[in-house]
Amino acid sequence: MSKQSKRGIKGQDASEGNSFLSTTPITGSANANATSEATPSVSMTEALLKSISAAVAEEGKRILLSVNESFGKLEAKVDNMMKRIDDVAVTTAALATRQAEAETRISHLEDGIAPIKKHLDSLLIANKELRDKVIELECRQRRKNIRILNLKESTEGNDPTVFFEAFIPKLLQLPVTTIPIDRAHRGFGIPEDGRPRAVVLKLQRSRDVAMVMSAVKRQGNPQHEGRTLRLVPDTPPEVRAARRAFNTVCAELIKRDIRFRMAYPAILSFKANGGQKSFKDPNKAEAFLSSLT
Structure with missing residues (x-):
């Protein structure tokens, strides 16, 4: 290659180098501008983060x-x-x-x-x-006693024992004129509602008691001065209460025309369904009668 050609090439390289050098200041200016533009954005982010951090902490x-x-x-x-x-x-x-x-x-x-x-x-x-x-x-002590009910007060006078010894045979038309009586007295207490107190007689002999009660059963309740008298055995209050409990059953038996008897102390007996029936409990007797046709 000729020296002239070499100089031409070197001149070209130099011109290219100069052109490169001339462009370098332009690139630095662009970077500076970019940095100046990014700095405000970073500051805002940091401020926002600090604000959020403070709010979160609060x-x-x-x-x-x-x-x-x-x-x-x-x-x-x-x-x-x-x-x-x-x-x-x-x-x-x-x-x-x-x-x-x-x-x-x-x-x-x-x-x-x-x-x-x-x-x-x-x-x-x-x-x-x-x-x-x-x-x-x-x-047993009262076996010889007889109670007279509904006899007017003071009928017996001052000596009831003597009065009733002659009064009973005459009242019942007995075959004797007098009946020996140990004592006679009215029931205790004061008469209530005009009803006379019961008279209690204690006879001396059991046969006289049987004779009197047989006459009452045969003749019925006697009359005296317009009053119907009742002569009944003298039984203790407990026995009388037990017998009164059978009153409803006895009334039903009478209604049905069924004969009955009350055994000591309070045992009701009668015939029904071809046999003899005995009851100590009035409720059972009433239930049995209800079952009969």
Whole structure:
């Protein structure tokens, strides 16, 4: 290559180098402009982040304070509840102790009552037996007694024994003129509602009692001074009450034209369904009559 050509190439390279150098200041100016434009954006971001961080921190403090207050109230309520639970536990323990004591006492009482109840049952049985014997003895003592009902007061005068010795045979038209009587008296108390008190006669002989009661059964209730008198055996009040309990049954038997008798002390007997029936309980007798067609 000729020297001239080499110079031409070097000149070209130099011109290209100069052109490159001439462009370098332009690129630096562009970077500076870009940096100046990015700096305000970064500052705004940092400010926003700081603002958010401060707001979050403030909200966190507020929430933490609220949570602490809630926990404080909850702890107070829990403490109060625990105190009440402790009180209930103490009361329950006291009640359990008292219940155990009560159960122990009740157990002791039951153990003590068992023999007492057994003894009481035996006493009740013995009392009933003795009561029945007393009533029976009283009935035996009254076997010779006759009660006269609906006889006007003061009819017997001052000496009722002498009066009734002659009055009874005449009233019933007996084959004797007098009947020996040990004593005669009116029932105790004051007459009520104008009804005369009953007269109680104690005859000396059982055969005279049988004769009087047979005459009453044969003739019916006698009349005296316009009054219908009733002569009945003198029985204890307990026996009379037991017999009165059969009044409804007896009325039904009379309505059905069924003959009956009352045995001592209060046993109702009559014939029905081809057999003899006896009842000590008026309810059972009434139920039996209801079952009859």
